Amino acid sequence: MRRIMYYVKPYMGGMLIGLVIKVLATLCELFLPRALAYIVDEVIPRRSVGQVLAWGGVMLLASLLAWRGNIVANRRASKVARDATESIRLDLFTKISYLSSRQAEGFTMPSLISRATTDTYNIHQMLGMMQRLGVRAPIMLLGGVIITLTMDPVLTLTLVAMMPFIAVMIWQVTKRGVPMYRKVQEAADRFVRQVREAVTGIRVIKALSRTEYEKKKFAAINEEVVVKDQKAGMVMSLMNPLMNLLLNLGLVLVILIGAWRVNEGLSSPGTIIAFLSYVTLILNAILFLSRMFMIYSKASASAARVTEILDAPEDLTRQETAEDGRSCGNSRQDGNLPQIVFDHVSFSYSGGSPDVWEICFELEKGETLGIIGGTGAGKSTLIQLMMRFYDVTEGRILLEGKDIRSWDKQELRKKFGAAFQNDVIFEDSIAENISFGRNLSREEILEAVHLAQADTFVQEKGLDAKLAIKGADLSGGQKQRLLIARALAGKPDILVLDDSSSALDYRTDARLRQAIAGHFSETTKIIVAQRVSSILNADLILVMDGGRVIAKGRHEELLKNCEIYREISRSQMEVSE
The missing domain is CATH 3.40.50.300 (P-loop containing nucleotide triphosphate hydrolases)
Known part of the structure; x- marks a missing residue:
């Protein structure tokens, strides 16, 4: 989690402004029950309508300030959470892009996808929630306790007596919940892998009539995710009912003791009314804190997984080698x-x-x-x-x-132009699939298309035609010629063709070899072939x-x-x- 907070530092200025606004808005909320107690005990007995209206106006103003302040602070919190998570995702994607093949295989592709999506979403939720409720709830709790202490210490101590039990309960539940959420995320990794394999191999599954078999495999991993999530959810869900039970027991004691104290003349009706309002605020604050612990439990497990990628040591470093x-x-x-x-x-x-x-x-x-x-x-x-x-x-x-x-x-790698055995065609135009972000002119792209013997189908579709993901709307031979055109377009020093013409007929293959030999005579060529x-x-x-x-x-x-x-x-x- 410490590594994640590094991404929040650039936004500390804006976050502090939002926190100050949040504190002031919360203080306005805390002022309202105290003002109500004063009106009931001091203003109403004077029978002064003007004073009642004046204090009512003050309470209305405080309500509006609290409402507006919460809106502004929440927007700032959302902006900080959004921008920080954007930076995390960008660095995470960059790190994944530079992982060595061995490291990527160790983490597995489904896990990398899950960490870049689900885990960063959990972190985003936590960052937003910590700024919204992480400020408001503690101030509500501590402020409510302090104000009630000034009003009636005996009733306050009755409520505070429940706090140690609540703290122990939160700690025990969180202690068990965090490891369980990590297991949920690991199961989600396997779920993503199963879905990815099924979607990628959908044609084979249909061709071999293995749909029912795949449904059973999917059902098994789906059930595993559900069961693990249910177990984690059941553990964390114990928090709310147990907390409600303890707090409501405290509330009952407050009402009983408060009624006795009013009857004995030790307290006033206004104080009891205000006290019950503060008890409601304190109750909501503790419930918000319990919700924060649940979100934090998920986010801490996700943060550990994201940090594992971000802190992965650089592999394949540059070395000064001795001859x-x-x-x-x-x-x-x-x-x-x-x-x-x-x-x-x-x-x-x-x-x-x-x-x-x-x-x-x-x-x-x-x-x-x-x-x-x-x-x-x-x-x-x-x-x-x-x-x-x-x-x-x-x-x-x-x-x-x-x-x-x-x-x-x-x-x-800039010296190489490569068409690999199972290379990828992206869901983009033919021109962009060939140019691949290298800012090639249309003339250079058309020349590469011509050399790769792809003129016919490219002219039919057009360079700006959008291709389906993985080139699903192309034949095997068309895919290979498009990939070869991509490799040729950069005019590399070393051209690598890794079994990239296996789907071509012999005549097209011969013409392709002649074109490469004629136009790339100074280029070193490495051809893996069957x-x-x-x-x-x-x-x-x-x-x-x-x-x-x-x-x-x-x-x-x-x-x-x-x-x-x-x-x-x-x-x-x-x-x-």
Whole structure:
């Protein structure tokens, strides 16, 4: 919660003004019963209508000031809560954007979504409530007790005697409620994940007639959330009835003792009337405090989850790496510095046995690297290591002679233009999906569309046509060509195509390769493919199996020396023929 209050500091000036207004408005409310007691005990016995009207006017003015003051203070409180929460959401989104792939996988995407939405909403509620009721309720409580002490100490002590019981009850309920709300939020994370998976895979679910199966899975997680929320709600709901019971018992004692004191001449009717009004104010103040504790319980659990993201250590930091003298032993003899070097690279996602190991190759600027192999061979992992979504476990990756760990991450990734295997198309225009915030001209966008062989369907729809989320209104081949156009539009130094032409027919694929070869001759190209035809003319081809490079060379060399590559090529050529 301390980290959350850091976001309130910039708004302290406005918040203090609102708090002062709130205090003055509350004092006006506290003045009303005391004025009423004075009218009943002092003014009415004088039978002066003028004085009654004058004091009535004072009470009316105090009421209007309290009403107006509460409105102004509440608006200021809402503004502070809104602006502070906006800053929290912005920093949270920024932090999520810069989390490493390993960190994002650790938190899980549904949890990140829940923390950025539900948890920040709970914090917003708490910030607003603390300014509105967090000032008014304590002043009502303490002010009411102080004023009643001046009026009749005996009756006040009767009411105050209930306070220790109320304090113990609030503490016990809150102590049990906060951990339970954290469990509710964790269950909500799993709920979001289930909904996300079901919505994403709706076509598969329908195609395989698994709707009933998914309904049962959804019902189970939905029931878990409901049950946990009910348990937390039941614990927190004990507060109101128990508090009402204690306070009403105190009120009964006040009435009985007050009646006896009036009968004995120790107190006056006006005092009792005012005292009962103050008891009502004190009762409402304590109920407001109990409500605040409930909201605080939720918000503290949410704040801990948000702070966990905000305080997450920066991963993949920039490092000054020492040259260790190792190399792959296949450096060019012409003296040119290779653009990309994988030097005995090994990597493990889990930290256990390597998923890829001992990867060695060098690539000159403008050359084409083809990577082929079976599913799970580690092809896409090489791309993610190259763009530093993960750090290597062993070895090093050099870009232009520098270890990529010594590059600024943003500068490093600006050198790449990538179309990934399962990339995202956003719910926006075709032009913006290609430009992607890079302020490209329409001529540059149209050129990229032409090179990506996407002219036909883009001309039919128009560059300003809005696409459905995830490109649901596009075919597989149209999506891939749009993603390739996005990668080409930035004219990158290194072009990465990660199995991004698998949905294209052979003729379109061939035209695409010809266009890239003709217009990006100075660009280093890395193509992950399932088709031999996509990497046929590559300067270097890596054949991967089980996380290892089992062979590398040009197409003709691999046909002679690698049985697996020969089998892949032969089977695909037969299908092609």
